Amino acid sequence: MKRRNDIKHYTGFLPLTLLCLFILYTPLIVVMVYSFNESTSITTWGGFSLKWYVDVFTGPESAKFKQAAWNSFVIAIAAATTATIIATLAATAIIRGGRFKLRLPSLGLISLPLMVPEIVTAVALLIFYNFIGFSRGMMTILVAHIVFCIPFAYMPIAARMQGIEDTYEQAALDLYATRFEAFTKILLPLMLPGIISGYLLAFIISLDDFIITNFVKGAGVETLPTAIFGSVKQGIRPNIMAISTMLLAVSMLIVTLSYLISKTDKTK
Amino acid sequence: MAGGVASGGSSSAETYKEARNFLLLPAWAVLVIFVLAPVMMMFVYSFLTKEFRGGVIWEFSFAAYDQFFCDRGLFGDEPCSFEWTYIGIFWRSIWQAGLATFFALLIGFPTAYFIATRPPHLRAIWVFLITIPYWVNLLIRTVSMKFLIRDTGPLNEFLLWVGIIESPLGIAYTNTAVQLGLFYSYLPFMVLPIYAAVERYNFALSEAAADLYASKWTTLRLVLLPAVKPGVIAGCILVFVPSLGSFLAPDLLGGARNFMIGSLIDEQFRGSAGNWPFGAAASMILLSMVLLLLMIFARQQSKAEGRG
Numbered sequence: 143m144k145r146r147n148d149i150k151h152y153t154g155f156l157p158l159t160l161l162c163l164f165i166l167y168t169p170l171i172v173v174m175v176y177s178f179n180e181s182t183s184i185t186t187w188g189g190f191s192l193k194w195y196v197d198v199f200t201g202p203e204s205a206k207f208k209q210a211a212w213n214s215f216v217i218a219i220a221a222a223t224t225a226t227i228i229a230t231l232a233a234t235a236i237i238r239g240g241r242f243k244l245r246l247p248s249l250g251l252i253s254l255p256l257m258v259p260e261i262v263t264a265v266a267l268l269i270f271y272n273f274i275g276f277s278r279g280m281m282t283i284l285v286a287h288i289v290f291c292i293p294f295a296y297m298p299i300a301a302r303m304q305g306i307e308d309t310y311e312q313a314a315l316d317l318y319a320t321r322f323e324a325f326t327k328i329l330l331p332l333m334l335p336g337i338i339s340g341y342l343l344a345f346i347i348s349l350d351d352f353i354i355t356n357f358v359k360g361a362g363v364e365t366l367p368t369a370i371f372g373s374v375k376q377g378i379r380p381n382i383m384a385i386s387t388m389l390l391a392v393s394m395l396i397v398t399l400s401y402l403i404s405k406t407d408k409t410k
Numbered sequence: 411m412a413g414g415v416a417s418g419g420s421s422s423a424e425t426y427k428e429a430r431n432f433l434l435l436p437a438w439a440v441l442v443i444f445v446l447a448p449v450m451m452m453f454v455y456s457f458l459t460k461e462f463r464g465g466v467i468w469e470f471s472f473a474a475y476d477q478f479f480c481d482r483g484l485f486g487d488e489p490c491s492f493e494w495t496y497i498g499i500f501w502r503s504i505w506q507a508g509l510a511t512f513f514a515l516l517i518g519f520p521t522a523y524f525i526a527t528r529p530p531h532l533r534a535i536w537v538f539l540i541t542i543p544y545w546v547n548l549l550i551r552t553v554s555m556k557f558l559i560r561d562t563g564p565l566n567e568f569l570l571w572v573g574i575i576e577s578p579l580g581i582a583y584t585n586t587a588v589q590l591g592l593f594y595s596y597l598p599f600m601v602l603p604i605y606a607a608v609e610r611y612n613f614a615l616s617e618a619a620a621d622l623y624a625s626k627w628t629t630l631r632l633v634l635l636p637a638v639k640p641g642v643i644a645g646c647i648l649v650f651v652p653s654l655g656s657f658l659a660p661d662l663l664g665g666a667r668n669f670m671i672g673s674l675i676d677e678q679f680r681g682s683a684g685n686w687p688f689g690a691a692a693s694m695i696l697l698s699m700v701l702l703l704l705m706i707f708a709r710q711q712s713k714a715e716g717r718g
Binding site for chain 1: 423424425426427428431433434436437438440441442445447449451452455517520521523525527534536539540541543545547548550551553554555556558562563564567597598601616617620629651652654658662671675676679686689690693696697700701704
């Protein structure tokens with residue numbers, strides 16, 4: 143036993159792992175800490191204060207940020223819902239549809255938004271909207287978000303479905319359930335954890351997107367990331383750090399939720 | 411055969427065989443209309459004539475690609491000599507993305523290996539810790555990095571206070587800052603595929619090497635590394651590709667001289683100075699590079715699986 147451990151162990155890998163985590167978390171922690179800074183200047187520490195959080199909700203820029211947050215959440219909910227439905231249907235066809243010619247092309251198509259660089263997708267969509275004469279606004283952002291959310295919703299849903307034996311549905315069918323009943327009463331409930339984590343991932347991906355949104359949004363329509371970007375261009379102000387910290391907390395909460403839900407999977 | 415396991419098990423299940431075309435219809439409709447068609451439209455636009463207020467005139471022209479590759483002098487009437495400006499920007503992007511990938515590998519590999527050799531119940535927690543930052547908004551992470559490395563930011567304050575440096579490092583708005591930003595943005599992407607590969611690795615091979623008097627580092631180099639190579643390549647691609655087309659890191663962390671492809675493309679679609687056909691052409695060139703890279707990667711992976 144001792145010897146086995148020896149073989150796997152490389153001196154210096156633990157410190158490098160800790161360094162990796164240190165690098166990943168330091169910038170985030172620093173911003174979190176400074177969002178509670180009393181001082182108006184971002185360089186000096188003036189003691190603990192919640193005043194920048196109050197500023198976010200009541201300060202001079204609050205109207206802009208409230209509108210942007212509202213837009214962001216409406217788009218994220220609509221995009222994640224649509225993408226999850228599309229991804230669930232597609233996963234059912236790809237994993238429960240037997241072998242067929244369109245199977246691999248379908249998989250390729252679904253992962254396409256992951257392979258094309260974001261800025262290229264952004265340019266392509268802008269040109270496309272321009273060509274068909276869509277005026278840019280909430281709708282154009284929503285459609286773009288649905289597109290790149292599909293692969294993120296698809297992955298956990300497909301992974302979950304692969305883990306479920308088709309014997310349950312077969313049993314239902316043998317007992318004279320229709321295929322639709324087998325789907326809604328057997329497969330869907332079994333897949334629920336996968337669907338929820340797919341939905342949550344799609345939700346964060348939509349909430350976080352900046353590059354594509356920035357291209358396809360019309361003048362005057364802002365989401366949280368584009369509003370933050372606009373403010374940061376004039377310098378990092380403490381209220382931006384407060385907003386960032388709140389958004390950071392929302393993302394972490396959702397990821398943790400998704401992680402815990404997927405963990406219940408394995409205890410099955 | 412290892413690759414077949416993932417899809418092989420249930421691809422024979424055909425409960426919804428009759429409905430499969432109907433079930434796939436929404437995905438195909440959305441992705442064909444809003445990904446494939448736009449990319450084709452972009453290809454067409456790259457051969458059109460630019461309109462001065464942004465947008466295009468529907469007249470066929472090679473002007474965009476000509477501007478990219480050819481220098482035709484001040485009045486545009488000289489024969490084509492090679493234009494370095496845009497190739498230079500592409501080259502710098504490749505270099506920056508390459509360095510970020512290299513450093514991510516340097517720290518990502520030991521991390522992935524360390525995590526994969528933990529007891530199984532602890533691995534999930536380590537992996538979770540690595541993935542959390544990925545799910546935090548990229549814009550916020552880039553802004554955080556900018557805040558951290560400013561001349562008057564916490565990093566420099568700390569180093570000055572400790573006394574390691576005499577004056578601020580001055581890394582903000584340099585190539586180094588951009589590399590740091592890219593490295594930081596995509597580091598989790600390096601760890602995850604390598605972790606997956608090491609977790610599948612059969613440590614009996616390392617034991618055999620040790621029994622034959624191979625030193626630990628020899629074993630790492632000659633036995634472990636070749637076995638987990640597909641994971642390493644996957645990690646490198648996952649860091650390199652998004653770095654190559656990144657916009658936020660060069661825009662927020664770099665200065666005017668740290669232009670990358672993403673900034674070049676972005677500029678063509680902002681305001682009246684833009685040139686849509688040129689932006690479309692630059693995007694096409696970037697997309698071709700990325701797809702070529704992914705194709706080479708896919709061939710490598712299938713070859714590796716064939717051997718395994």
